[in-house]
Every structure is written in C-alpha cells, then in structure tokens.
Amino acid sequence: MQGNLPPEAQEKLEQLQDLQEKAQNVATQKQQAEQQLSEAETALDALGDIEESTTMYREVGELLVETEYDNAHDDLDEKVSDLEVRVETLQKQEDRVQEQFESLQEELQDMLGGAGGAMGGGPGA
Amino acid sequence: MSLGGGGQQQLxxxxxxIQAIEEEVEELEADVASLRQEQTEIEEAKEALDVLETGATVQVPLGGDAYVRAEVKDMDEVVVSLGGGYAAEQDSDAAASVLDEKKATIDGRIDDVQAEIADLSEEAEQLEQQAQQAQQQMMQQQMQAQQQPQDGEQ
Structure with missing residues (x-):
C-alpha cells in the first residue's frame, strides 16, 4: 500500500507512525502515574482518619516493616507531590506529541494533494 | 481494473x-476482570473478619496445599494495607471499614473502565458503518466502471 507513495511522503508516514508509538508510550506512562497518584492520595486520606499513635508498617517486598506515623505521612506527602509533577510533565509531553502529530499529518495530506482524508484522527486513536 | 486507490486506502x-480499538477493549476487559478479582479477595477478607475472634483456631496456608494450625492472638490487631506502600494496625471494625472504602474505590474504577469500553465500542460501531459505506461506494464505482464500456459498445 505504502509502496506507491513518493519517498518524502513515505518518510513522513514513518515519522507519523513513530509519533503514534511515542504517544501510546506516553499515554501508558501517564495512566500508570495517575493510578499511583490516586493510590497515594487515598492512602494519605486514610492516614488522616487514623490516630497518630497507630502502629504503622511500610511494605518492603513481601515484608511489613514497622515505621512511625510521621514518617509514613511525610513519605506519602512527598510521593503525592512528586507524582503530581510527573503527571503534569507527561501531560505536557502528550500535548506536544499531539501537536507534532497533527502538523505532520497536515504536511502529509498537503503532499498527497488532500487525498489522505482517511488518516487517523490523532496519535491516541 | 483497479479499485479507487483512495477508497481502498480509506478501508x-x-x-x-477498528482492530486497534478491539485490542484496547480486550485489554480494558482484562482490567475489569482483575479488579473484580480484587473485590472478591476483599469480600473474603471481610468474611474472615466477621467469622474470626480472639483465640480462634485457624489453618494457615504454607503454600502447596500444606497448612499449619495456629491460634488468633488478638483480633484487635488487624494489619490492613492503606495503599501507597503503607499499612496500619487496626481493630477489626476499623479494618472492615478500610476494606469497604477499598471496595468502593474499586467499584468506581470498574465503572470508569466500563464507561471507557462503552465509548470505544460505540466508536468501533461507527467506524464499522463507515467501512460498510466505503465498501458499498467502491462496489458501485466498480459496477459503473464495468457498465461504461458496455454502454459504449451498443
């Protein structure tokens, strides 16, 4: 199918496919980070509902190691902050890839004289 | 006699x-299955909290279908994971309410994933319709192209 395309268009199409792959990777990473953030926030909320005298444990592999309430609170607080930054960074990256994809798609369609109307709607599609 | 290149490309x-959407739906359905499995485990843990009491004798699994008999020392010292890599020691009532919250969170996640599956299925259906229309158009063009030389002969 792609064999009939001019070399420049072929190259653009390959770039487009690379971007699509990149977008999927970024989306997967963002989804994982969002899930981790949600879990850390839930844990922090749960921590707010229990007394500071409660015996706390940190999960280390299969083991539960006793820890202090304050240590747990500080660590989860930091984890939430870090993950918020990570999600934000990945969101920006996703937007940037989307923009690159759309401009490359336009270039390719211009190159093919508008015949490429059937191209996918975006890298996340 | 070649079909319209654009039409074939579109198809x-x-x-x-459509294939990409179907693969994504399969992955999401697998996610729902594992979330349901988590819920089942939470239900089992809650049932154990209801049934067990301090001093109860239980068989603790060692793996490989081997068990060892043990006695519950204190039902007011139940350790429940809060998520985020931390767990807290609580009495059985507090532990049960933590498990309820976890279950509610999972319910929400299942709803989200199922909504996503519904959206994707709808999108796939629309694409199927587009594909059918494109195929019909191509067939019509093909028939017209075949008829034109015949008309010219008459």
Missing amino acids: QQLSQE
Missing part, C-alpha cells in the same frame, strides 16, 4: 482503527 485505515 485499510478504517480496518486498522
């Missing part, structure tokens, strides 16, 4: 998109 594109 190929549509079928690729």
